[in-house]
Amino acid sequence: MDRKIKLTDLKSTVQEAYDNHKNDTGGAPSKKVADMNQGMFGISVRLTDGTKFDVGHTQAQFAMGxxxxxxxxxxxxxxxxxxxxxxxxxxxxxxxxxxxxxxxxxxxxxxxxxxxxxxxxxxxxxxxxxxxxxxxxxxxxxxxxxxxxxxxxxxxxxxxxxxxxxxxxxxxxxxxxxxxxxxxxxxxxxxxxxxxxLVTTEQLAEMGATIAADGVNPATNAVAFDGSLSATICAMMAAKGPKHVGKAWMIITGVPAMSGFGGGFITVIPGFGSIAAFSPELNEAGVPMKAARAIKEIATKLDLNAFGSARIELEK
Missing domain, CATH: 3.40.710.10 (DD-peptidase/beta-lactamase superfamily)
Incomplete structure (x- = not known):
């Protein structure tokens, strides 16, 4: 069964998620980086065909964790x-x-x-x-x-x-x-x-898109690793998941993801691309609150579930 998403719908959904969560309150930055980027929020999208766009503070640097x-x-x-x-x-x-x-x-x-x-x-x-x-x-x-x-x-x-x-x-x-x-x-x-x-959401999303593209960086065409490893890498991300919320995250979204204490959040949708987000305020589980909420909204609204019967295609 074909699973097609229009680029206009992808962009509008990302923008809507950003707008819905940019003013969310609560949480606190990790004590390790308490003085960095408070209140900032950004979302970057990088797809396997080279499509890319960004919303918010996507050039803010944060620790990979x-x-x-x-x-x-x-x-x-x-x-x-x-x-x-x-x-x-x-x-x-x-x-x-x-x-x-x-x-x-x-x-x-x-x-x-x-x-x-x-x-x-x-x-x-x-x-x-x-x-x-x-x-x-x-x-x-x-x-x-x-x-x-x-x-x-x-x-x-x-x-x-x-x-x-x-x-x-x-x-x-x-x-x-x-x-x-x-x-x-x-x-x-x-x-x-x-x-x-230190990295940005733009760099994280490009890393995620490279994994989604079987090891080939869509922006540079550089071969980062053997493409046969991508499935294993995605499985590892799915098994681990964001800190302390891996099982719940996978059940709700079906999207392999990881997060770090610096506020970064990266996802991989095999064959399609990556959405990365950043927000330094962490919830009690240590997950970047606004970033996780926004990506969950995008993933569920567009049905980006990596376990679907067909890979997602982009219609421009």
């Missing part, structure tokens, strides 16, 4: 099979690796003050023991995905690293027996650096 795990995952899937990644990340029973549960010992492992699995993912990036080498590979990948380079927020990065020292987090990984695949200090440093990168 957990969204940085998306380029990390793409790099890891380039290095290894999805089955191996699931096993190494501890997402399946021992000897199974099917992702049907956690390792028996995992629930007992706690590293307070740090997203341990994010650090574990960073530790898997090759080359092992080479911070600069890892960073160069990931930086180049992000440029290919976004069409431009994110910018490091030195202040945020330094503050985050200072907390690592104050809380002695490097030793915490050893004390809890939490498995990493590279030096703990190096892996934490890499993860914190990526989380402290």
């Amino acid at each position: 957990a969204i940085s795990r998306l380029p990390i995952a793409i790099q890891l899937l380039t290095q290894m099979k999805a089955q191996d990644l699931v096993s190494k990340m501890g997402l399946g029973h021992k000897g199974c690796g099917c992702g049907c549960g956690t390792k028996p010992e995992e629930p007992q492992q706690r590293v307070k003050g740090m997203h341990a699995k994010g650090v574990r993912a960073a530790s898997l990036v090759e080359p092992v023991g080479d911070f600069d080498g890892k960073m160069e590979i990931l930086s180049n990948l992000m440029i290919e995905l976004m069409g431009s380079s994110p910018v490091l927020d030195d202040g945020l990065y330094e503050a985050t690293q200072k907390k690592v020292e104050e809380k002695n987090l490097v030793n915490s990984f050893a004390e809890t027996g939490y498995e990493l695949y590279d030096d703990a200090a190096l892996s934490i440093n890499l993860y914190n650096r990526l989380r402290s990168m």
Whole structure:
């Protein structure tokens, strides 16, 4: 069954969602970035055919936060099979690796003050023991995905690293027996650096559109990764979802998405494109409130559900 959307309807729906939520109140920015961009709100659309448009504060820069795990995952899937990644990340029973549960010992492992699995993912990036080498590979990948380079927020990065020292987090990984695949200090440093990168909704939407276009950036035509990985990447986004609201989000919208503490929100609609939004005020779950509400409204009104029986086509 064909699923066609007129460009005029897409633009009007995005504008309407922006207008409906731009004055929403409530929530608060993360303490990590409390002084950045308060009250701003923007939505960017990038489609696989190169169509693009923006509404609001789409050039405002904000920290990637957990969204940085998306380029990390793409790099890891380039290095290894999805089955191996699931096993190494501890997402399946021992000897199974099917992702049907956690390792028996995992629930007992706690590293307070740090997203341990994010650090574990960073530790898997090759080359092992080479911070600069890892960073160069990931930086180049992000440029290919976004069409431009994110910018490091030195202040945020330094503050985050200072907390690592104050809380002695490097030793915490050893004390809890939490498995990493590279030096703990190096892996934490890499993860914190990526989380402290500043991006815009325009860059996030271009990254999402590149994933939707099977690894080819629609704006630059650069091949960022093997297109056969796109389905796995979208499945990963769907399984994880925005912070603490993944299941509810997928049931309501059917659109793979991720969010970060900086206020960014990215979606991918395979074969169609991406809608990204930004609003620094987070709800109790840590999700950017206005951004999530606006994209939910757009997704449900236009039926952008990625699990539909046919891919969506744009009528200009």
